[in-house]
Every structure is written in structure tokens, then in C-alpha cells.
Amino acid sequence: MKRVVSLVALLLLLVGTLSAGGAGEQSAQKEMVVLKLGIWPEETMTGDIELHKEYVKRFQQKYPNVKVVPQHYKYSVDTFVPLAESGQLPTIFETWFTEPQKLIAGGFVKDVTDELVQLGWIDKMNPSVRQLLSDENGRVYGVPRDAYALGLMLNVALFREAGLVDANGLPKYPKTWQELAETAKIIKEKTGQAGMVILAKDNAGGWHFTNIAWSFGARFEVQKDGKWIAQIDTPEVKAALQFVRDLKWKYDVLTPDPTSEDWGTGFRGIGTGTAAMYLAAQDAVNQPTMTYGLPVEDLALVPVPAGPGGQYSLMGGTPYMFAANATKDEVLAALGYLEIMGKAPVLTDDVIEGLRADAANRKANGVPVIPTFPAWTDPEYLKVQDEILAEYRNVDMRLYQDYYDVIKKPGVLRPEEPMLAQDLYAELTKLLQAVLTDENADIDTLLARAQKNFQSLLDAQVNNK
Amino acid sequence: MGTLQRGISGTGRGRVSPWDAAGWLLMLPTVVLFAFFVWEPLLESIRLSLYSAKGVRLQEFVGFKNYVDVVRHPDFWAAVRNTFLYTFWSLVIGFMVPIVMAVSINEMFAFRSFYKIGVYLPNVVPGMATVLLWAFLFRPGETGALNILLGKLGYPPQPWLSNPQWTIPLIVATLTWKSAGATTLIYIAGLQGIPSELYEASIIDGAGIWARVRHITIPQIFNLARTLLILQIIFVFQILYEPLVMTNGGPNNASVSLMLLVFRYAFEKYDYPKAGAVSVIISLILVFLTWLYFKLVKEQDTQGA
Numbered sequence: 001m002k003r004v005v006s007l008v009a010l011l012l013l014l015v016g017t018l019s020a021g022g023a024g025e026q027s028a029q030k031e032m033v034v035l036k037l038g039i040w041p042e043e044t045m046t047g048d049i050e051l052h053k054e055y056v057k058r059f060q061q062k063y064p065n066v067k068v069v070p071q072h073y074k075y076s077v078d079t080f081v082p083l084a085e086s087g088q089l090p091t092i093f094e095t096w097f098t099e100p101q102k103l104i105a106g107g108f109v110k111d112v113t114d115e116l117v118q119l120g121w122i123d124k125m126n127p128s129v130r131q132l133l134s135d136e137n138g139r140v141y142g143v144p145r146d147a148y149a150l151g152l153m154l155n156v157a158l159f160r161e162a163g164l165v166d167a168n169g170l171p172k173y174p175k176t177w178q179e180l181a182e183t184a185k186i187i188k189e190k191t192g193q194a195g196m197v198i199l200a201k202d203n204a205g206g207w208h209f210t211n212i213a214w215s216f217g218a219r220f221e222v223q224k225d226g227k228w229i230a231q232i233d234t235p236e237v238k239a240a241l242q243f244v245r246d247l248k249w250k251y252d253v254l255t256p257d258p259t260s261e262d263w264g265t266g267f268r269g270i271g272t273g274t275a276a277m278y279l280a281a282q283d284a285v286n287q288p289t290m291t292y293g294l295p296v297e298d299l300a301l302v303p304v305p306a307g308p309g310g311q312y313s314l315m316g317g318t319p320y321m322f323a324a325n326a327t328k329d330e331v332l333a334a335l336g337y338l339e340i341m342g343k344a345p346v347l348t349d350d351v352i353e354g355l356r357a358d359a360a361n362r363k364a365n366g367v368p369v370i371p372t373f374p375a376w377t378d379p380e381y382l383k384v385q386d387e388i389l390a391e392y393r394n395v396d397m398r399l400y401q402d403y404y405d406v407i408k409k410p411g412v413l414r415p416e417e418p419m420l421a422q423d424l425y426a427e428l429t430k431l432l433q434a435v436l437t438d439e440n441a442d443i444d445t446l447l448a449r450a451q452k453n454f455q456s457l458l459d460a461q462v463n464n465k
Numbered sequence: 466m467g468t469l470q471r472g473i474s475g476t477g478r479g480r481v482s483p484w485d486a487a488g489w490l491l492m493l494p495t496v497v498l499f500a501f502f503v504w505e506p507l508l509e510s511i512r513l514s515l516y517s518a519k520g521v522r523l524q525e526f527v528g529f530k531n532y533v534d535v536v537r538h539p540d541f542w543a544a545v546r547n548t549f550l551y552t553f554w555s556l557v558i559g560f561m562v563p564i565v566m567a568v569s570i571n572e573m574f575a576f577r578s579f580y581k582i583g584v585y586l587p588n589v590v591p592g593m594a595t596v597l598l599w600a601f602l603f604r605p606g607e608t609g610a611l612n613i614l615l616g617k618l619g620y621p622p623q624p625w626l627s628n629p630q631w632t633i634p635l636i637v638a639t640l641t642w643k644s645a646g647a648t649t650l651i652y653i654a655g656l657q658g659i660p661s662e663l664y665e666a667s668i669i670d671g672a673g674i675w676a677r678v679r680h681i682t683i684p685q686i687f688n689l690a691r692t693l694l695i696l697q698i699i700f701v702f703q704i705l706y707e708p709l710v711m712t713n714g715g716p717n718n719a720s721v722s723l724m725l726l727v728f729r730y731a732f733e734k735y736d737y738p739k740a741g742a743v744s745v746i747i748s749l750i751l752v753f754l755t756w757l758y759f760k761l762v763k764e765q766d767t768q769g770a
Contacts, residue, residue, distance in 0.1 A: 077732040085520050106735050108517040202713050256606020259716045260628045422733075427539070433716035437627045446717075453539030460534055 015233040033066045035333040037319065038073035038090025051361050052198055055340045058350060062340075066333045075099070084108040089323035092334035094145060097316045098203075098422060100133050104141050110322040113140045115331045124345035124378040128415050129317035142319035143338060144375030149315040149413055150211050151178075153267075154300040158276040162190035168461070170398055173277075173302045177215065177243055180277065180305050184253035187276045194275040195253035198244060200432040202322050206425025208279045210314065210417060210433055213240035217309025217459040220424055221416045227463045228419050232427065233451035236309060241443055245435040258436045268292055270299070279304065282403070283318060283463035286367040296368050300399035303406035311406065315413045345376035347384055359392035368395045371404060419462050420454075427454045505769060514741035521737055531742040535726070535751050543718040547701055550633050555701040556694075558634065559641035564690065566645065567652030568682060572674065581653065585646040593642070596710045599639040600626075603711075618737045626712055629719035636707045636720060644700075648693060656682065695758050699751055723747050 014354075022074065036245065041048035056068050073083075075095040083089045084106075103109045116122040122140065126147055133142040134463060152173065159171035166172055174180035184195020199205040210220060217236035222229050231237075248254050255261055255275055267284065269275030271292025279286075284299055288294040304313050322331055338344050342354025362369050369392045374382055406412055417424055427450045432439045496666035514531050516523040535541055570580045572588035587595065602610045603625040612622035626632050663681050672680070705724035708714055723743060 077735075079736055081520055085522075101734060105519070107522070108735075201715065254606070256622070257604070257624065257711070260600075260605070430715070430717045433627075437624065437629060437716040438573050449539075456537060456539065461535060 013038045019347055021284065032195075033327075033329045033333050033338065034069060035092075035330060036071045036323075037091040037334075037337065038071055038093030039071045040070040040072065042072050047180045047365060049359060051357055054357065055337065055354065058267075058353070059337055059340045063333060063336055066336075068156075074242040081106075084324065087323075087325045089325075091323055091330045092320055092337070095319060095321055097132075097148070098316050100142055100319055101318075102322065103321060104135050108324055110324050110326050110331060111135075111139045111140045111141055112143070112322055112331050112335075115328065115335060116140055116143070118332075119335060119344075119346075121335075121345050121376075124376050124381070126317070126375050126377050128250050128315065129375050132213045132317055133319055133321075142321040143335070143343070144282050144317040145320055145343060146281040147315060147317040147373045149313045149373050149407045150208075150279050150281050150304055151277045151301045151313065151407075152304055153270055153285075154302060155276050155281040155288075155294070155298060156300050156399065157273055157298045158193055159189055160189050161363070162187045162276075168398070171300055171302075173300070174305050175303075177212070177305045177307050181243075181247060181251050181253065184247070184277065185251045188251075188253045191276075193273060194255040194269065195251075195277060196247060197261055197266040197269045197275045197278040197438070198247060198254050198258045198432070199261045199263065199266060200258040200429060200436050201260055201265075203422055203425035203429060205258075205432050206428030207259075207314070207416075207421075209240070209244070210425070211279060211304060211312060212244065212307075213237050213308030214312040214314075214414060215305065215309055216240040216243070217307070221419055221458075228458045230424075230451055230454040230458055232454055233447040237458070238443055238447060239308070241435055241447070243432060244432060245439075245441075245443070248436050249439045254436075259433050276319045282370060282373055282400075285370060286362070286365070290365050290367050296366055296395050298385070299368060299395075301370070301403045302400075303403050311411050311412055312414045313407050315373070315407075315415060342385075345378045345381050347381055351381075352384060352388070355388045356391075359389055361395050363392045369393055370395065370397075370400050373407070415452040420457055421460075423457050424454060477616075510741040511745055513738050514745050516738055517768045518738050520735060531738045532746070535730075535739050535742045535746070540714075540718060540721055540726060542669050544721045544723045547633060547719070547721055548704070548723045549635060552698055552701050554634050554637040555640065555697060558637050559645060559701075562641055562645045562692065563648035563652055564686070566649045567656055568678060570649070571653055571656045571682075576589075581650065584649050587643050588646045590643070592706060592712065596639065596707055599642070600711050602633060609653065627716050629716055632712055632716070632720040636704075636711060637701075639711070640701070640704070640707055648697075651693065652686060652689065655686045659685045691762060695755060698754060698758075702751055702754075703747065749764075 037052075038051060043049075052070070059066070059068065071090045073090050073093045075093060089108075100109075113122070116125075118265075121143070125133075125140075125144065129144045129147050130140060133144070134140050154171055154173060156165075156171050159165055159173075160169070164172045164183060173185075173243045174183045180196065187193065187195040199208050210218075213220070213236065216379075217242060218234060219232070220237075221233055222231060248258070255269060261269075264287070266275070266278045266280065267287035270278050270280075271288030271294040273294075280301070284302065285299060288299055289296055306312065320334075320343075322334060326334070335344065339346065339348065340350045340354050342356075342358055343352045344351055359369050369389055371386055371389055376382070431446055431450055434446050435443065513521070513523065514524060515528060517530075518524055538669070570577060570584070573580065590598070604610065605622065605624045606612065606614070606626060607616065607622055609622065609625070611625065613741045615622065626635055654670055659681065663685075664677060667677050667681060703724050704722050705728060708720040708722055708725055709728060712720045714725050727740045727743045727747070730743060744760050
């Protein structure tokens with residue numbers, strides 16, 4: 001008897017285990033288009049959620065046949081592939097500016113060229129941003145949320161404390177890298193806080209360093225006879241690396257350990273007043289202010305300093321992308337939602353309303369309301385956008401104007417190096433770590449090794465194809 | 466499983482048959498889970514490493530190309546060297562710690578349970594919390610806990626983890642702090658299995674504590690220590706999240722490990738075939754080390770006999 005009971009119990013257990021996995025929800029209504037909104041704000045952002053609830057209300061009036069499913073998704077490398085491979089990705093989601101090429105190559109995202117053509121958006125996209133979101137055949141896989149161009153972010157309070165302000169109270173910021181070293185030194189001496197944040201923890205370190213090295217005249221990749229050639233072991237890169245080394249060992253103006261600084265900790269330094277200067281873009285002004293509580297009037301964004309090789313600003317875009325299994329209708333619904341949000345390059349009432357709501361929300365959260373860096377090039381659209389942003393302006397534009405003036409100069413903006421950018425950054429980060437942790441690191445040997453390493457990657461993955 | 470199977474069938478027939486249905490049914494979930502969660506992924510990752518892929522969708526058979534690519538990658542040999550260094554330092558720093566702790570606790574009369582719990586506590590702390598905790602201790606500059614202590618003693622702040630010579634030993638120290646307690650408990654269990662007559666006899670013969678440890682305790686736990694040694698090598702060889710969180714492989718590759726390369730291929734580049742290739746290389750090295758270990762142990766045993 002005992003045995004029979006145990007047998008039955010076991011069978012029940014097995015059946016239970018097996019069936020648990022199979023019961024899935026099936027959407028009954030076929031004619032309804034389901035829009036899974038991965039760009040829904042996370043739970044803690046209550047203000048943003050209210051904003052989106054309003055968006056949804058207006059969206060539903062326009063698209064009654066679309067069922068909106070709020071599904072906050074924060075892109076992260078450890079959850080992305082399982083979601084994508086199992087077809088569970090939200091219809092539309094936001095990712096990082098480093099990811100589009102990787103996602104396109106992996107077949108994780110949908111080609112939305114036809115939909116963009118249908119809506120007439122395609123030609124209004126900033127060409128360099130469009131290139132970032134396209135495959136080698138020119139098919140487009142994403143829509144820019146915004147574009148960015150690096151500048152130098154300042155904690156104005158520290159400048160004030162160090163006496164580095166003019167009669168109007170505006171910071172006397174450095175125009176060249178040499179001036180930056182001297183300014184940083186004064187700040188360190190007067191306030192005890194770090195003058196400059198140099199990142200050296202992950203690839204963001206190499207990413208920032210390319211911008212520094214460009215202004216010393218470096219060009220990291222060139223194409224010769226159809227082959228890509230690495231140019232790391234050059235006098236220009238050497239000069240830039242020497243400069244970073246001097247910031248640490250000669251001027252001693254960096255944070256205690258640059259090898260533990262990544263993109264986010266840099267903003268913490270600026271936001272909490274433990275560092276005065278940091279390479280950062282206009283799309284991240286919410287980081288030191290909203291996230292780390294810096295008052296808006298203490299933040300400034302100025303141009304990247306110039307070097308002996310010129311003045312450059314690294315640019316790119318932050319994209320929205322779409323699940324590979326999204327249907328045409330779903331993509332169109334998602335794009336319609338972007339229109340409601342004011343992220344579309346068209347001038348409907350919805351867009352204007354969306355832009356207005358976004359600016360108001362920024363103002364309410366203590367985020368500087370400053371001009372965007374145009375991901376869309378339609379002049380009419382940009383004009384209206386600027387007007388709306390000006391209405392909600394909560395900062396002294398003199399703290400930002402030079403930045404916008406400089407990035408409008410021809411030749412200043414520069415996209416990432418075209419081939420294997422992440423691998424290049426990885427090699428450069430290693431260089432930074434070497435010179436920042438060892439005062440006597442032999443730069444020549446390091447550069448020669450990095451050159452050899454990166455060339456071997458180019459040969460294996462690009463030249464060999 | 467074995468005892469259970471005997472127990473159930475024993476009540477029915479009083480003997481064990483290999484075709485006992487209830488026994489097999491009992492085993493079935495385990496067999497299924499084992500095949501599904503252990504063997505199938507293992508074989509699948511070997512297959513994956515021989516193909517090119519988009520995501521995890523295989524594209525075409527490329528033979529050993531992925532292996533060639535990962536071996537030629539500039540970080541590969543640094544990772545191999547470091548992985549052996551991790552293992553080496555874990556033996557230098559970590560191997561004796563649990564034995565010493567177990568023997569000391571075993572020799573205590575009072576507060577034995579207190580110390581047992583005490584050494585085990587770090588195991589209860591979630592891994593990520595441990596790593597972050599130690600990262601705070603090792604923080605460079607004047608705000609790091611260790612540097613504050615050094616400052617009180619009048620020494621300048623040290624860079625700790627960002628000194629390439631110290632990175633691996635310090636990470637291993639963290640690892641040892643975290644996991645030595647569990648091993649200590651195993652040794653204590655082993656020590657308590659030693660017949661007390663041996664100690665009583667030796668005390669009567671006038672042996673002191675060191676003589677007892679040397680002639681009774683160590684020989685008695687020798688086999689246990691040998692097994693735990695190979696387990697430790699296998700465990701430390703796959704070190705991942707400590708360097709990932711504390712240094713991300715830096716500075717300048719001073720702490721990059723083979724598993725960290727797997728992580729980077731899989732989760733930073735979504736290049737699963739190459740991640741599979743590095744994993745297979747790790748398994749092959751471990752299979753080789755285990756084989757070498759058993760060969761040496763066997764020789765030693767035959768010589769000893």
C-alpha cells in the first residue's frame with residue numbers, strides 16, 4: 001500500500017512539474033495590436049510615470065485598436081539575449097549608444113526602414129546618427145532618442161570656492177588641455193577636491209581617451225588599400241597618454257583611483273562636489289543634478305579643451321530599438337507613441353504637447369532644461385523644439401552657450417572610430433590603467449604592445465572578412 | 466538516493482532489483498534534470514564553440530576557428546597566466562587557513578560552537594555584498610577603510626587593488642575570507658571522526674599537543690585535505706565575480722581571468738561561440754589538472770604501500 005501511495009505521489013509530482021512550464025497566456029483578441037512599451041519609466045520615477053500615463057491617454061484616443069502594455073525594461077547585457085531569443089522583448093526599448101551595431105549583427109532587432117520611409121522620418125535623421133543605427137546595406141534599425149556630443153562638465157561651486165570665476169560669477173574654464181591641468185591644480189590646492197575625473201575602469205575610459213587624443217592630433221584607424229590599419233603607436237597618442245600620466249603624477253589632480261571610475265561615478269564626483277571637471281555630454285545633465293542632487297545653477301557644460309592637434313567633440317546617439325519579432329503594425333504603433341512623446345521629427349499638436357510635457361517634467365525634477373543636440377535635422381522641428389525649451393529654461397544659458405557654439409563649428413564633431421570601437425577602447429583603457437597605476441610605466445613599450453594587439457584584432461575580425 | 470531506494474523496495478520485497486519500478490521513478494526527476502540542466506548544456510556549448518552564430522542561433526560550422534580566434538586574442542595569455550596565479554595564491558593564502566582554524570577550534574574546550582559559527586558567518590553573506598564590502602576596505606585614497614587605519618598609524622594611503630602586484634593576492638584574500646569557513650567545518654567534521662582512543666593513548670605515552678597534531682591529526686585528515694585541495698583548485702580556477710566587480714580585470718589586465726573572458730564574450734559582445742570555446746578550454750585544463758592529480762596521488766599511494 002505504502003508503495004502504491006508513493007508511486008502515485010511521485011507521478012503527481014512529475015505531472016505537476018511538467019505542466020507548470022506549459023501553461024502560457026495566449027492573447028485572445030487577434031485584431032488588437034499589442035504595444036509592449038519597454039520605455040516605460042521605472043517604478044521610482046513617479047513623476048515620469050504620471051507623464052507617461054498622460055501620453056497613453058492621448059495615444060489611446062488616436063489609436064483605439066492598440067493595447068498599451070507598460071513594461072519597464074532597462075537594457076542590460078545579462079537579460080537582453082534571453083529575452084530576445086525567447087521573443088519576450090518589449091516592442092520598443094531603449095539601449096546604449098555602444099550597442100546598436102552589436103544588436104544589428106546579432107539579429108536581435110527589427111529593420112524599421114520601411115516604416116520610417118512610410119512616415120517620412122528617414123531623411124530627417126541626422127546622417128551620422130543614422131549611420132550609427134544602420135547595417136552595411138543602409139537599412140535602419142532604430143530611432144534616435146537624442147544625440148550627444150562630449151563637452152566638459154563643471155561643478156561651478158568648486159570653481160567659485162577656488163576663486164576661478166569672473167566678475168559675473170561665471171567659471172573661468174580651461175580652453176586648452178594645458179590650461180585644464182593648471183586649473184585643476186588650483187582647484188585641488190584651494191578646495192582639496194579632485195580637479196578632473198579621468199575614467200579608467202572599463203571601456204568608457206578608452207572612449208573618453210579617444211576624444212583627448214584626437215585633440216593631440218591622433219587618428220586611431222586608417223584604411224589603406226582596403227585594409228584597416230591601427231595607429232596607436234604614434235607620437236600623438238604618446239603625447240596624449242603622457243598628458244594623462246602628468247595629470248596623475250605631475251599635477252596630482254585626479255580622483256584617488258581612476259581605475260575604479262566609470263561613466264556613472266564621474267557624475268557622482270561632479271554631483272557631490274568631489275571633482276570639478278569631467279568629460280560628459282549634454283544628454284546626461286540629469287545625472288549630477290537629479291541623481292546626485294547638484295543644484296542646477298552649480299552645473300555648467302563647456303567645450304572640450306583644444307590641444308595641439310585641434311578641438312574635437314566625440315558624438316553619437318542614444319537609440320530606441322525594436323524587438324526582432326515586432327510586426328509592422330506594432331512598430332508603427334511604437335513610432336506613434338514616440339510622436340506623442342515629442343520624439344518624432346514632425347510638427348503635430350501631439351509632438352508639441354509631448355515636447356512641452358517633457359520640458360516641464362525636467363524643470364520640475366531640477367534637471368537643466370537646455371537645448372538638445374539634434375538627432376533630427378528638420379529645421380522647422382528644431383525651431384519649435386528650441387522655442388519650447390526656452391520657455392521652460394531654468395538655467396543661465398551663459399553656463400552652456402560656449403559649448404553649443406563650439407559644436408556648431410565645422411569639423412569639431414567627430415563620430416567614434418569606425419572599426420571595432422569597443423576593442424579599441426579596451427586596449428586604450430589598459431594603457432590608461434598602466435600609466436595611472438605606475439609612475440614609471442614605459443609608455444613606448446605599452447604603446448607598441450597595444451598597437452600589435454589592436455592590429456591583430458583588426459586583421460582577424462575586419463581585414464580577414 | 467541509494468538509501469531511499471533500498472528503503473522503499475525493502476518494505477515490499479526485501480531485496481533490491483535493478484528493475485525496481487519505484488526506484489527508477491524516484492530517480493527519474495533527477496536523471497531528467499541532470500540530463501537537461503547539466504549534460505545537454507555541456508554538450509551544446511561544445512557544439513556552439515564549433516559554429517558561428519547570431520545570438521544563440523547557429524549559423525554555420527567553422528571548425529576550430531573560434532578557438533584560434535580566442536587564443537590569438539591579446540587578453541588570452543594574460544588570462545591564462547592570471548588564472549594559474551589565482552590558483553597558486555589561493556593555495557598559498559587559502560589552503561592552510563581552514564586546516565589551522567579547524568585544528569584550533571577542535572582543540573578548544575570552551576566557546577567551540579561560538580567559533581564554529583564565527584568562522585562560518587562570512588559564508589552567509591551574499592557573494593556580491595562580500596565583494597563590495599572588501600572593495601570598500603581596499604578603497605584607495607583617504608576614504609578607504611584600510612587607508613584610514615594606516616593614516617592613524619601615520620602611514621600614507623596605499624593604492625591596494627590598483628597596484629598590479631597586489632591585485633591578485635588581495636582578491637584571493639577576499640575569497641579566502643568568504644569561503645574558508647565552510648571548508649573549516651568539513652575539516653572539523655573530519656577531525657571529530659578521529660577515534661579519541663588515539664589521542665588518549667598518545668597522551669598516556671606523553672605526547673604534547675604538537676606531537677599529537679603531527680602524528681595523529683594530520684595523517685588522519687590527510688585524505689580529506691587531498692580531496693579538498695583538488696576541489697579548491699577547480700573552484701578557484703573558475704574565479705569570476707570577484708575580479709569582475711572589484712577590478713574588472715584591471716589594472717592593465719593584472720587580474721583578468723579566463724572566466725572573465727567568457728563573461729566578456731558572452732555578455733559584453735554576445736559572441737556565444739567564442740564564450741563556448743573559452744569554456745571548453747577551461748574544462749580541458751581542469752580535466753588535465755584532475756588527471757594529473759589522481760596520477761600523482763596514485764603513485765604516492767603505491768609508493769607508500
